[in-house]
Amino acid sequence: MRRLPGYLFAACAAALLLWAAVARPQRVQPPLWQVYEDSLRDAKHVDLTHTITPSIPVWSGFGPSRFGPTVNPATGQPYQYAKDGFEATRYELATDQLGTQLDPPAHWDPSYPAIDELPATFGVRPLVVIPIVPQVAQEPGYHLQVADIEAWESDHGRIPAGAVVMVRSDWSKDWPDPALATRTVFPGVSLAALRLLHEERQIHFHGHEPLDTDTTPTLEGEAWLMHHGYAQAEGVAHLDQVPETGALIAIGYPKLQGGLGGYARFVAICPPDWPYGVTIAEQPGAPLPRSERPLHWDAARGMRVR
Numbered sequence: 001m002r003r004l005p006g007y008l009f010a011a012c013a014a015a016l017l018l019w020a021a022v023a024r025p026q027r028v029q030p031p032l033w034q035v036y037e038d039s040l041r042d043a044k045h046v047d048l049t050h051t052i053t054p055s056i057p058v059w060s061g062f063g064p065s066r067f068g069p070t071v072n073p074a075t076g077q078p079y080q081y082a083k084d085g086f087e088a089t090r091y092e093l094a095t096d097q098l099g100t101q102l103d104p105p106a107h108w109d110p111s112y113p114a115i116d117e118l119p120a121t122f123g124v125r126p127l128v129v130i131p132i133v134p135q136v137a138q139e140p141g142y143h144l145q146v147a148d149i150e151a152w153e154s155d156h157g158r159i160p161a162g163a164v165v166m167v168r169s170d171w172s173k174d175w176p177d178p179a180l181a182t183r184t185v186f187p188g189v190s191l192a193a194l195r196l197l198h199e200e201r202q203i204h205f206h207g208h209e210p211l212d213t214d215t216t217p218t219l220e221g222e223a224w225l226m227h228h229g230y231a232q233a234e235g236v237a238h239l240d241q242v243p244e245t246g247a248l249i250a251i252g253y254p255k256l257q258g259g260l261g262g263y264a265r266f267v268a269i270c271p272p273d274w275p276y277g278v279t280i281a282e283q284p285g286a287p288l289p290r291s292e293r294p295l296h297w298d299a300a301r302g303m304r305v306r
Helices: 006-023 031-040 133-138 146-156 178-182 191-200 220-226
Strands: 044-047 066-069 089-092 101-103 124-131 164-168 205-208 232-234 247-252 265-270 296-298 303-305
Touching (some): 124 265, 146 191, 164 247, 191 220
Antiparallel strands (some): 044 265, 066 089, 101 232, 296 303
């Protein structure tokens, strides 16, 4: 049998490989994976969430919360790294209205969903931040007004339907001073502004930094929201580190059966050139870094610290 010259064999092999590449269907990146590659992988992430501790501000009507080591019921002794290979923490939380929260409407009206009944579409939404910092500097009890929303839209365009609207007041810069919960004068959101946002702009929900929506005697804004099936975010942090437009918000909360409040985690996903936040490249999350200062139980502070 006669063999092909080497150069002809190489040419045939190359032609065969080229044919196979053309004939084989090319894999197309799934669209949402492409969104991640194009827009999210290099985005800046800003945490909008306060850390829950036993001493954070909370309404006196709820009382204090306590942390403690989880105890083995068989021995009555706390689990220990050295003896058991792990430790765990017991949380005696006085309320589900604690820290950064997502209020479901069942908080005020049992006819509407509790926290575990909120749909999975509470996930990722456009984020709008409307600042009222100058107004609050002049009047500490200032509440967001319709005119503030209209002024924001004149600069940035109409608020998109389905967006989460956060009201920045910088009230949270005094966190975690427990005295915050005793202030009777604090910035809020007017009922007229809430109605415009929900009825005319069809937003998903709004959020604010204080632990209540407004300072009216009946909490009229919160009452209207809850009795009309709307959720809201409270105790939000770091809105000074988020752009007023162009970011997304990731929304997370525990799925507690019948929960009337939610310990929430809100993260703003900002453009790559935004000066605040961290990228996935900077903090990939896996593997997580090892600390030279191990966690340990601090009895005086009533929680684990490094």
